[in-house]
Structure formats: structure tokens, C-alpha cells
Amino acid sequence: MMLVVFVVAVLVTEGMSQSCSHTSPCAFTGGDPFVAPPEQVSVSGVLNYELTVDIADITIEWLTTKRRAWNGQLGGPVLRMRKGDQVNINLVNNLMLPHKLLDVNDQRLPNSTNLHTHGLHISSQEPQDNVFVHLEPGETYMYRYQIDAENEPGTLWYHPHLHGSTLFQVHGGMAGMIVVEDPADSTTPAHIQAVSCPNNCDKEVRLLFQPVLQYSQRGPRAFATIQDDIQDNALFRHNSEILDAGGNLEDWLTANVNHFTTNGQLWPVLTIPAGEVRRFRMVNAGGGAFLELHIADNSDQPTTGCTVKQISLDGVYFDSAVELGAGGRTFLVPSGKADWLVVCNTPGTYHLRSTPDNADEMSTGNIEHYNARLLTLTVTGSTTTTTTIADNLPAKATFNRDFSTLSDDEVFGRFVIEASPGTRLNRERFSSNTDYRFKMEAETVQELYFVNSDSQDGHPIHIHINHFQIISYNPYTGPIAVNNRQSYVFFNQAGDRCFRQHSTYDENFTGNLPNNALQFLGHDTRWAAGGTGTRGYATAKQFHDVLLVPPLANITARFLTHTYTGEVVVHCHLLNHEDSGMMMTLEIVAQGADLTANTTSGNAYPGQCAECDPFPFNTAVCDADGSTLTTTTTVAGTSTTATTTGGSDTIKTTGALMFFAVLLSWFSHSHVC
Known part of the structure; x- marks a missing residue:
């Protein structure tokens, strides 16, 4: 359901306007x-x-x-x-x-x-x-x-x-x-x-x-x-x-x-x-x-x-x-x-x-x-004119160059920003500006995935400091969050409760997926087709500092952590949501600095549902029945090279990342181990 605000400007005479007041509006x-x-x-x-x-x-x-x-x-x-x-x-x-x-x-x-x-x-x-x-x-x-x-x-x-x-x-x-x-x-x-x-x-x-x-x-x-x-x-x-x-x-x-x-x-x-x-x-x-x-x-x-x-x-x-x-x-x-x-x-x-x-x-x-x-x-004027407008525009800054053509090993880090109901980002409400949910090195290309487990509401997500380039809209196979006044729980799209939940998970939560929980699926197909009904989508290769993430969406973006180290604030720009806790901080650190961050919420990384769902830098290997056999942690930057990808900036990128094939599989297929 769309909430539309209709405003009608009722014209009144000057005399009527002058008679209006706080007691007679x-x-x-x-x-x-x-x-x-x-x-x-x-x-x-x-x-x-x-x-x-x-x-x-x-x-x-x-x-x-x-x-x-x-x-x-x-x-x-x-x-x-x-x-x-x-x-x-x-x-x-x-x-x-x-x-x-x-x-x-x-x-x-x-x-x-x-x-x-x-x-x-x-x-x-x-x-x-x-x-x-x-x-x-x-x-x-x-x-x-x-x-x-x-x-x-x-x-x-x-x-x-x-x-x-x-x-x-x-x-x-x-x-x-x-x-x-x-x-x-x-x-x-x-x-x-x-x-x-x-x-x-x-x-x-x-x-x-x-x-x-x-x-x-x-x-x-x-x-x-x-x-x-x-x-x-x-x-x-x-x-x-x-x-x-x-x-x-x-x-x-x-x-x-x-x-x-x-x-x-x-x-x-x-x-x-x-x-x-x-x-x-x-x-x-x-x-x-x-x-x-x-x-x-x-x-x-x-x-x-x-x-x-x-x-x-x-x-x-x-x-x-x-x-x-x-x-x-x-x-x-x-x-x-x-x-x-x-x-x-x-x-x-x-x-x-x-x-x-x-x-x-x-x-x-x-x-x-x-x-x-x-x-x-x-x-x-008295007559129609024929003025036209040229289309050429200034070039972008080198730190906002085109990242869409980079190979996998030219992307240094990958992380997820997950919106969910109850004014949460990455399954937590804001607690402290130093509770960093992810860290990244300066002068590196980062790839992020905007996902929204809210089945009904779109959220405009704003990232401070650096603009990001839209790469693609992908199939959403992730969990769906169901929220009530007391708590919230993640379900898979078949209606089963997820193994991976969050830090305040209440196993006594009562509730199920609503009947219309899957109605907004299919953003990747609609985005690719374009045309009528797609005005809410971003355009490939354009740069944003705020992006509407519609319900059950999965959007890939990239950016360069150019020059500036320090906190990076991420929040929903529905400002009552931000004030209520839908905000978190990331941190850009100097190259070679410690990248330890509070990425998880309870037993889950953002976007996870099944026990062995992968997350960037963490690849779980499962047997046929879904039980975890081993978990391998790959730290960002264990294999790096210095390279130049346009402009004059020298940036740091990884070699072949062992998790990437699994990550793509997760974002392209069902969350079933």
C-alpha cells in the first residue's frame, strides 16, 4: 500500500486571507x-x-x-x-x-x-x-x-x-x-x-x-x-x-x-x-x-x-x-x-x-x-522559441570513476548492509559510535550489498563521506523479518524459522510470515527490464550517497575509500527511524591496521538465515544434511597487490578471494545448505 499525501491549495481572496488568524484559520x-x-x-x-x-x-x-x-x-x-x-x-x-x-x-x-x-x-x-x-x-x-x-x-x-x-x-x-x-x-x-x-x-x-x-x-x-x-x-x-x-x-x-x-x-x-x-x-x-x-x-x-x-x-x-x-x-x-x-x-x-x-x-x-x-x-514572451540544451557534462572526480568493470581480484573488501523492521541495521539498534560493524582499509575498492529483509517497507539508506556506484540488482533469496511490539524473528521464504537470528532473539516469539510476505520479490527482473513501474530503482553506474532499498531487495554497489580514515555513519534517512536506532558506524583505517569489527548479531552475520549461509570473509562448509563440518575465516587483504585502476590514485586490492564464488552463489540461489 502506498501512502500518498494529497495537498490541495484552496485559493481565497485577499480580504479573506487578511481575516485569517490563529483563532480563525x-x-x-x-x-x-x-x-x-x-x-x-x-x-x-x-x-x-x-x-x-x-x-x-x-x-x-x-x-x-x-x-x-x-x-x-x-x-x-x-x-x-x-x-x-x-x-x-x-x-x-x-x-x-x-x-x-x-x-x-x-x-x-x-x-x-x-x-x-x-x-x-x-x-x-x-x-x-x-x-x-x-x-x-x-x-x-x-x-x-x-x-x-x-x-x-x-x-x-x-x-x-x-x-x-x-x-x-x-x-x-x-x-x-x-x-x-x-x-x-x-x-x-x-x-x-x-x-x-x-x-x-x-x-x-x-x-x-x-x-x-x-x-x-x-x-x-x-x-x-x-x-x-x-x-x-x-x-x-x-x-x-x-x-x-x-x-x-x-x-x-x-x-x-x-x-x-x-x-x-x-x-x-x-x-x-x-x-x-x-x-x-x-x-x-x-x-x-x-x-x-x-x-x-x-x-x-x-x-x-x-x-x-x-x-x-x-x-x-x-x-x-x-x-x-x-x-x-x-x-x-x-x-x-x-x-x-x-x-x-x-x-x-x-x-x-x-x-x-x-x-x-x-x-x-x-x-x-x-x-x-x-x-x-x-x-x-510572445512567441515560441527553439532553444535546445546540450548533453555533455563535466568529468567525474577520479575517486568516483567507473568501478563496474573491475575484476573480482580488484575488489578488496565485501560487506552487507541489511535493513530490517523495528528500526535496525545489521540486526542491531545503534549503541555507540565506536561499535564498528565493519572495517576497511583506506585507498581500497569496497563492494557492498544493500539488502532489505523488511517485506513491506522501503528504506532510504545514506552513507556518509563517500559516494557509491550502483552495480546491479540481484535476486533476493535471503530471510524475511517478522516484527511485533516485543521482538522480531527471521524466516526463510518457505516460512521456516531461520537458524541464524540476532542478539535479542526470543525463541518464544509467536508469529508466522504474513500471506503477502513475498509480494515484492523480483526487483532484479524488473530493474533489468526497465520501463513503466521502475522509477524507484537506481540506474546502473550512477553514484549516490543515499539509496532507496525496497523490500526484499539485494543491490550491489562499489566505492573507493579515498583519502579519509575515521568513522563512516550509515543510517536510514527516514529520520524517525534514524533517531530510533536505525544507524550504525563503519570505520576506514590505515592500510595494514587491524580490521576486527563487531560484524555479527548473536549467531548471525547480516543477511544470513540457514546455518551455513556464507558471508564475506566467512565461508562455512556443510555436509549434505546442513550440519557444519568446518568454518574457514579469510581475513581481508591476506593476498594483496598494489595497482592503479584509472586516475592517479594507487589503491590496494586483493588477489583471488576464496569466498567470492560462494558469495555469488549465496546471492543467486536459495538459502539451502
Whole structure:
């Protein structure tokens, strides 16, 4: 079942709008002229800025709501920088105690904060992108980011990432865009320079989509529900404001208001001349709803009046521009980023909107969709023009080169990221940032398998620091997790309880596979076929920093552990899931360092079901009846060579890995020993 949020903007007269108030609320009208977000720009290779967190009155038409905000604004400024820059952000927390203090993996700490630079290829060690920095009320912290000399030019974002209050602060409005500028030289095609900073900033349209007015979203991400869960200060709620007609304002908002804002505005109107190309930089700056973006006509129907070509995803350029076509959409997961080149050759009124398609459910599983307008385009001119958009794009950084053609012995390490119900990754909830679930050496190519044992829900999984390349969707033959309020248990696809379970396994668990447990199987076949109903799938060879892993999926990706050692945070970007424990850490270590990690949960490696199911670096040898005869552990890197696989980076790779044939067999055949 798809959860689709339908939003209807009811137009009212100016007089009616002026009469609306906290005691007599009415539908929002929107439609103000588009206002570009403020920006802070690096000068001579340095960007210095101070972000102060405090309670601010945020006013949208007749509604004034108190939110935690940076510098008194809904959304932060665009931070514009270049490769190799030094960026210094002084974060000041002027919030006050008391606030909710509970154990880890609960909604808590509404007045503590920190900062995450989502998508930058950067160190996770202090004072850079360490999301375990914890600023208590009254504290200050200076982040000093050294932007990588090869960081991809692109659109990224920043937001708080304090475990326990991430959802609350992000959905309250604390988010901002990062733009890493394209070099104004021969490495950037002329048609990209013509619509991009630093020389043509007026051709950029920066769009930060934020779920700050999602009050009537059903479930734990409705904003009043978030406030209730985190025990927000009663003075910042609307449930004590009594309406003239009876009831209270918070209940009215919860029943009637479910809006994303665009740069803090509702449905702003952007005016552009016909035939002029614009670069749209877009961020889904939230942790719940998925956006399926396209430009429609004034009746919200597909149009040929505007040409849209997508040029990047998650801050990494495509090999060449991809035209969406009439009815085409960009699928933007929570935290996703995308750049378009847009030209409207036919004058008229158009709308940038999110429109889900029920046909895509088999490629997504159950997710929250958003169905509404986000921006209105007024295209001026008296005649139709014929402007076209070129397809060539800048080259990628060497650390994001093509890994899809590497041989088996050029991949150094392999590991699994397993999503499962009950907000768990690799069968555990988050416990500590030093509880590393896997370790890998720097300057090595790693292969990871995203698997999802949840039979119903899709999970967008985000990996910090390094982008990863999609290699393939594979048959899913793994276990299925069944969850209740007390515990959860893994079953094989025949309905038998797995031998390999997890650290909190309760053998007294009662329950069986639901009748529809296998309905989402077959992602590998649908992905390979493409076409209608596959919009939720990633494209082979594209790079991501967040990936929707649909139920019962098995997806192969590869990446290079380029330069930076330290913690690598992995989490679900449904932010209530992350706050509730669907997060873990990996670690990148220096070459030759100890690779011991807490990979198992109880008697199981992630993805296992039967007793002798293999896992990377651990190959169990079984006899015919399934009992284990011997277990051989192969440590990553016991046979290594130095090699170069493109670019100038020297990377470390293994020789022939004894487990690989068994691993492929596990991911391609039934879990029966």
C-alpha cells in the first residue's frame, strides 16, 4: 500500500486571507513572487560564517509558529564554496534547558544540536563532519572543513544530525543548501558555465524543499506528533490556542495542513523569459516524504512546453544529460539532491510539482509520497522559441570513476548492509559510535550489498563521506523479518524459522510470515527490464550517497575509500527511524591496521538465515544434511597487490578471494545448505 499525501491549495481572496488568524484559520494561498535564498560565499579560498541556534518566530501568511532556527530564519543560507576551500562555521547554541533526557534511540534532546554536511567528500574526524559532536544549550563549536581538492562540483545540503533530535530539528526547518561551484575553466562545458556560478549566478534557481508544515502527515512524522514525542516546550505548541469555532489550532493544523515550503515560501512564482535556460538546484531537505518531480502545465498535466534535462544526482554529474520527457520525473528520496537544465520555449504558466505514480509501488515498497505543487513558473514572451540544451557534462572526480568493470581480484573488501523492521541495521539498534560493524582499509575498492529483509517497507539508506556506484540488482533469496511490539524473528521464504537470528532473539516469539510476505520479490527482473513501474530503482553506474532499498531487495554497489580514515555513519534517512536506532558506524583505517569489527548479531552475520549461509570473509562448509563440518575465516587483504585502476590514485586490492564464488552463489540461489 502506498501512502500518498494529497495537498490541495484552496485559493481565497485577499480580504479573506487578511481575516485569517490563529483563532480563525483558513487555507494558505501562497503565490508570492519567488525569493532566492540568501547566500554566503567563500572569498580567496575561505568561507567564515556563524550559525546561531535559537527559538524564532517563523511567519507564513497568517500563521506564526515558534521553531528552532539558525539566525532567526526558516532555512539557512546557501553556502557557496569551491574545491580546496577552507570553510569555518562557528555554531552557537543559544537554546536553553531543560529538555527531554532519555536513553539512546528515543526522541530526545530537542535543545542540543550539531551539524552535518550532507554529501561533501570530507573527513569525519573533528573538527570536520563528525556527527557525534554534541552541543549542549549554551555551548559553541567551531567546525573547520577542508574541502577536498577533487570534491565534485554540485548541489548538497547541511542540517543537524544529533541522534535523537535529528527529525525534530530538520522538520522544524533547520536545513540549508551547499553549492560547490564548477570551475570557470575548460573542465566545465560552456553551456554549464553559462547557467552556473561563479559568473552566471542569476541563471541558477536554488530550491530547498522543506516539510516544515507537514502537520497532517499520518504517523510519527506529523509535526505535532514529533513535538509531543520529544516533549517540546508547551509554549511552542498550538494546542492551547482556542479557535472561535471551537477546538484548538494544533488540531486544525493536523487535520488540514500538509505542505512542503520552497525556500520558506508556499508555491512561489518564478518568472523567466521563454527560450532562456536555467539551472535548477533542488534538495529534498527532509526525512520522510519522497518527491517525484516534474514540470506540468497549468492543469497539472504533462507538458511539452518545457524541456527538462537532469544532469546530476546527489551532487555527482551524470555521464551525459538525461531528458525527462513529457510525464518523466526525477525520483528524489528524503535527502536527495538533483540538478536540472530547464528551458521553456512556449510562454505560459507551468508548475514544478511532485506527482506519484501507483505503478511504481513494486519498485519502492511502502513509502510516503508527496502529491502537490512546489513552484509556479510564469514564462514570458510572445512567441515560441527553439532553444535546445546540450548533453555533455563535466568529468567525474577520479575517486568516483567507473568501478563496474573491475575484476573480482580488484575488489578488496565485501560487506552487507541489511535493513530490517523495528528500526535496525545489521540486526542491531545503534549503541555507540565506536561499535564498528565493519572495517576497511583506506585507498581500497569496497563492494557492498544493500539488502532489505523488511517485506513491506522501503528504506532510504545514506552513507556518509563517500559516494557509491550502483552495480546491479540481484535476486533476493535471503530471510524475511517478522516484527511485533516485543521482538522480531527471521524466516526463510518457505516460512521456516531461520537458524541464524540476532542478539535479542526470543525463541518464544509467536508469529508466522504474513500471506503477502513475498509480494515484492523480483526487483532484479524488473530493474533489468526497465520501463513503466521502475522509477524507484537506481540506474546502473550512477553514484549516490543515499539509496532507496525496497523490500526484499539485494543491490550491489562499489566505492573507493579515498583519502579519509575515521568513522563512516550509515543510517536510514527516514529520520524517525534514524533517531530510533536505525544507524550504525563503519570505520576506514590505515592500510595494514587491524580490521576486527563487531560484524555479527548473536549467531548471525547480516543477511544470513540457514546455518551455513556464507558471508564475506566467512565461508562455512556443510555436509549434505546442513550440519557444519568446518568454518574457514579469510581475513581481508591476506593476498594483496598494489595497482592503479584509472586516475592517479594507487589503491590496494586483493588477489583471488576464496569466498567470492560462494558469495555469488549465496546471492543467486536459495538459502539451502
